[in-house]
Amino acid sequence: MTASTVKLIITAEVAGQRFDLGKVDIQISGKLDEVINQGMQSMGTALYGAILQGVDDGLRETAPTGWQNIGREKRTIMTCVGSVTYKRRVYKDTTGKRRKPVDEVLGIDPYGRYSLGVQQKGSYLASELPYREAADILSWLIRNHVSHSTIGRMIRAVGASLQAEEQDRLEQVFEKGARLEPGRVPAKVLYGESDGVFVPLQREAKKKVEVRVGVMYTGKKVIGVGRKALENKVVVTKIVKNSQEWQETILKTAYEHYDLSKTAQMVVGGDGNSWVKQSFDLLGLPTVFVLDRYHLYRNARRAFGHTHKTETWIRKICEGDLETVLSEMLAVVAKSPPRKADGMKAFIKYLINNRDGLLDPDCRSHLQPGLGNLGGIEGNVDKLVVRRLKGRGRSWRLDGVKAMLAVCRHKEELRLGAFKPFMKSDDGCQPKNTYQKKIDYGEWLQADVPAIHLCHSGRPWAKVLKEIVHPRGVL
Known part of the structure; x- marks a missing residue:
């Protein structure tokens, strides 16, 4: 390690287990903030996988007794911190249906490739920008390529989910016996x-x-x-x-x-x-x-x-x-x-x-x-x-x-x-400027015009202006 290089080592403890998230050599340069961002994102990917492993181990203890553990399967999803690969336990319930508790907790569809956070980001960007521009920005945010057709699929998936929720609430208004708070x-x-x-x-x-x-x-x-x-x-x-x-x-x-x-x-x-x-x-x-x-x-x-x-x-x-x-x-x-x-x-x-x-x-x-x-x-x-x-x-x-x-x-x-984490905080921690300048509205009455009384006092235009401002017989 030289004077222009800093080594960063981060270790995390999840559910009593220690995970080495990796080592990063950070080069001190004009792009230091970008280098740190890339390093922290790569470590965030490792932390994401470690947390999913801990969650899967915890769900094993709460699985219904009638479910049969049939092994583990590998899966890769795109998250806000990058591509994450993890293994999760697969169960077969009493009806014979395959169940994956970790995926159900995360809200990921059986064949979905993107996390809920990525889909929200992509959908919001596409509501403001064309699909290609939204894809470029989302690719920069998660540091993985996202195509404009993928943005279109996100819009359809998120939009269909929102429409289904709205339709369900609509039926609650008109169906007999259904209750919806006014x-x-x-x-x-x-x-x-x-x-x-x-x-x-x-x-x-x-x-x-x-x-x-x-x-x-x-x-x-x-x-x-x-x-x-x-x-x-x-x-x-x-x-x-x-x-x-x-x-x-x-x-x-x-x-x-x-x-x-x-x-x-x-x-x-x-x-x-x-x-x-x-x-x-x-x-x-x-x-x-x-x-x-x-x-x-x-x-x-x-x-x-x-x-x-x-x-x-x-x-x-x-x-x-x-x-x-x-x-x-x-x-x-x-x-x-x-x-x-x-x-x-x-x-x-x-x-x-x-x-x-x-x-x-x-x-x-x-x-x-x-x-x-x-x-x-x-x-x-x-x-x-x-x-x-x-x-x-x-x-x-x-x-x-x-x-x-x-x-x-x-x-x-x-x-x-x-994008809520990036919004301005409203918790009142920002210092407020309570100083208010006191204005004396009588000051202008005491103000003087030097040109009338000093250097130009003898000129015709100054005499006329002085007569207008201070007419004879008034002052």
């Missing part, structure tokens, strides 16, 4: 919005499929100057066969999160489509509809142009003066070319069909004051579906879309499960 979030007034977006498919009977998106919340809270966030927000994304299935999914989600027994009013927002208005019907609450302002402004500008008159019309419509605006619009339609007039007539028909939702929420006395327009659905459609499943030439198989939607719905849970 939500506890108070919601005197519950707000709900929904919209749909089409996603392209490949190698399927249809070229595209509609993904329905719903969002529910209890109000808005201020998070900055001119910025508000939805409070107690819950989102739903799903590909459904019909509106009945969509309404049941909405009901299950609302029942799980909100205390609906104390909800007196439901405010529904959307683009005016019939299934959008009916999305929350199964909740059985008194409902009012508010037309989504994004679609209102977009359709108005497409029909009548982006002009000052159009903006004035929209403002009057939202304040309840629809009849006056309709007469002015019809006068414009009479003077327009036939092709352009057809678009204007379609927009007028759109207003008439949704006239119950045109009035602003702030103009309705029974709604929460200061709420403003609803309009939260478009941003959620973009974040939950459009950014990940559309654009850049993407097209999907149907099972892949469903799996990715499930992963995106549970993105926060996957992030916490996969």
